[in-house]
Amino acid sequence: MGLPIITADQRLREKKGVKLVLLGKSGIGKTTQLKTLPEDKTLFVDLEAGDLAVKDWRGDCVRPTTWPEFRDLVVFLAGPNPALPPEAPYSQAHYAHVCEQYGDPAQLAKYDCYFVDSITVLARLALIWAKTQPQAVSDRTGKPDTRGAYGLLGSEMLGALMHLQHARGKHVVFVAILDERLDDFNRKVFVPQIEGSKTAAELPGIVDEVVTLAEIKSDDGEPYRAFVTHTLNPYGFPAKDRSGQLEMLEPPNLLALIEKCAAATQPQNIKE
Template sequence: MALPIITADQRLREKQGVKLVLLGKSGIGKTSQLKTLPEGSTLFVDLEAGDLAVKDWHGDCVRPTTWPEFRDLVVFLAGPNPALPADAPFSEAHYRHVCERYGDPAQLAKYDTYFVDSITVLARLALIWAKTQPQSFSERTGKPDTRGAYGLLGTEMLTALTHLQHARGKHVVFVAILDERIDDFNRKVFVPQIEGAKTAAELPGIVDEVVTLAEIKAEDGSAYRAFVTHTLNPYGYPAKDRSGQLELLEPPNLRALIDKCAAATRIPTSKE
């Protein structure tokens, strides 16, 4: 058996996807960014059941209401991890079981973007589920163990989100509310509103782009909305640009931002 080498030309011809976290204060217009995405090729994963802001967007959506439903959706959207044992979520066995319920995964070929709104709500669903699991109870007393529940929450959230962002060839957008807080040194800081500290701390490391939709003050005193995209920014917002294509402030158009990032994932071959 020959070593399964992927040549440079093969790799460069592969369809790449941008993995992005979209943050912003409540009401800033994060969900409305869905309107910038193509209706025919975007799947809206509506966890908030609050799609009033996008009622005139005519794309497809799914509405998982429990943590197990979301895990089933994730393995269907992203495929299985063949390295996992059969009894583990996201394994080959899990994938086959879900395909029996949801049908042929070929139906997903029409989508190039998954818009997940929001992981703030998703973490709450995961915590409700985690609190019912054996790890969330003391082996000695049988009483609820809060540390165990939050430990399980962090593991479950990061495992699921990491698996979904591995959906090859798909753009994946995770939306979350951004909170403004005062730290122990009386400094203003911004943190994602996600149950448990583990997911909020590690999520930026599993995606390509972290973007904050914010209100920016202009020099003339007026205000406008923009995407903040650079880690080093004068506003203190969470941000990261792995593509190297983005300006510090970008227009608040998610489709245009994704297209700009995606341009960095394809390098011309020697024949071009």
């Protein structure tokens, strides 16, 4: 067996997906961005059970209510990691077990995008679960160990989100609430509302795009909504554009934004 080299042409022909974090203050319209996505090609992972804003959106959805349920969903959506031992989440054994429950994973072929709303709520579910685990109990005193629970929360959240963002050929959108706070120097900063600091700090590094949906004021003082996409922006919002395709401010249309980012991965002048 030779070295399994993937040629440039083969790599460029692969179907690629955009992995994106969508941030915004509560009520700005993050969930409503689901309406811009094709109903027949999008799976809505509804963690908030608060789909009133998109009640007329006629796409499919799933509603995991516990952390173990979400882990099962993640391995079903993204497939297994064959490098993991059988007892580990997202292993081949975990995947086989979940397929017995959920059925043939071929049913997922119809979806181009997974819309996960929201990881703010997801982190709360993970923390509830983490507090029941042995790591959340002090070996010395037998009492609850908050530090241990939050350490487990961080590793579990990042493990799940990193595994889901490896769903090959799928767009994955993680939605989170954005908080406005004051730092130690009384300066205004914006931070994702996620239990524990580890996930919020490391999440931007595992996705292609970080986008903040915000209210911006035009030159004449009129407010309008826009996606802020560049790390260096005058508003201080979290943002990152790995595609190199986006303007600092983009119209608030998630499908158009994803298509623009995906254009960076389209093959150019590939020989047939």
